[in-house]
Amino acid sequence: MYTASNYVLAQSLDQALELNRKRSSAIIGGGCWLRLGRKRIGTLIDLSALGLDKIQENGEEISLGAMVTLRQMETSKELEAAFGPFFADMVRHIVGVQFRNCATLGGSVAARFGFSDILTGLMALDCQVELAQKGRMPLEEYARLAPDRDILTAVVVKKDGRKAVYQSARNISTDLPVLTCALSHKGDLWRLVFGARPGKAEAVETGDPGSLERLAGEFSFGGNMRGSEEYRRHLAGVLTRRALEQLRREEE
Ligand SMILES: Cc1cc2nc3c(=O)[nH]c(=O)nc-3n(C[C@H](O)[C@H](O)[C@H](O)COP(=O)(O)OP(=O)(O)OC[C@H]3O[C@@H](n4cnc5c(N)ncnc54)[C@H](O)[C@@H]3O)c2cc1C
Known part of the structure; x- marks a missing residue:
């Protein structure tokens, strides 16, 4: 289990970015992976007050906020209408429903796990990530980068009939x-x-x-x-x- 000296419920992305500049800081998504490590964290930054827990259709795109849970992806009517059972199939073997109610899309993508069902699935679609500092970039490019101090705010999936x-x-x-x-x-x-x-x-x-x-x-x-x-x-x-x-x- 990690230990953290401070906990901050971020009130803005700018505040979260500023706090996360320090190498001892860490963003917490669902905390499911983080809790397995023994990191000594200076400031633990919680993004859950920033409205990043929504799946929104914007014309030709669907935007999934970083705090969207795997379970939200599994049960979303918008994702099902655009991609059939694809999103549900991608996440349904990950541990169990209670776990998927906790683990987030942001934590899953930012951690860039080799074993990730989520990275594999999203890479088959036309996907971009949105980062607080660097803006938008293709998911594939993001997956190749080494983790840094930027914050993932959303994954944007194109509804292109794929x-x-x-x-x-x-x-x-x-x-x-x-x-x-x-x-x-x-x-x-x-x-x-x-x-x-x-x-x-x-x-x-x-x-x-x-x-x-x-x-x-x-x-x-x-x-x-x-x-x-x-x-x-x-x-x-x-x-x-x-x-x-x-x-x-x-x-x-
Ligand atoms: C027991 C177990 C079994 C698992 N099995 C599978 C599996 O079969 N398939 C699969 O695909 N995955 C699996 N996972 C991974 C899981 O699905 C999640 O990807 C993982 O828990 C991370 O999500 P989280 O929300 O818990 O992130 P956290 O644990 O909160 O964070 C993970 C990392 O990402 C960073 N982070 C979190 N959010 C952001 C953000 N918005 N921007 C930048 N950095 C961020 C954190 O600082 C931390 O370094 C498993 C995990 C566990 C613990």
Whole structure:
């Protein structure tokens, strides 16, 4: 468990940014991950009074505030109307409902976990992150950056008619995934993403759905306590086939 000398319920983003400039400070989202560490935090900055807990449609975009919980993503009517069961499928294996009522989108994306179901899923969509200091940038670019003192305020998803499906494999339900996979299709473009490789999510695009299985085999995979490199490579082919079948069924 971490310890914190001060706790501040931020009254503005500027205040949160200012406090977070210090290396000893930390932002708290749901605190589910933070509580597992033994960090000695100077000032713990709570963003929950800043109205960042909303999912809002703005014309061609849906904006998800950083304090939106995984459960909100799972049950949102707006996300379901735009993307079908995709968001629910992305998060439903993460621990349990009580946990998903706590863990936030901001904490999940900012932590840039290799095993992240959320990074994998979002990378299949046309997504940008909004940062208090740097403004907007593509999610893929953000995922590659090393963590810094900026604050993630929202993830903005384009409603561009893209269809997407989500698959993952776990050794046992509620465990971290052995491999995560998302596939999206828009016009002539297919986008395939793998996460928990065990490295961070990566994406490839192709105009030929017949090449997806071959492309899946070209990702770099590694081994860890949840599965060997060989097993992950095998699963990649299986999940790609399942994702393609599911996408075709949903597009009929
Ligand atoms: C037991 C357990 C099992 C899990 N299983 C899975 C799983 O199967 N799949 C999966 O995808 N994820 C899994 N996770 C991760 C989980 O889904 C969340 O991603 C994680 O808990 C972080 O979200 P949080 O809101 O709790 O963030 P916190 O713990 O509050 O914060 C995490 C980190 O992000 C920083 N941070 C938080 N919010 C912001 C912000 N707005 N801007 C900048 N930095 C910020 C914090 O300072 C901290 O460093 C698991 C976590 C746990 C504890």
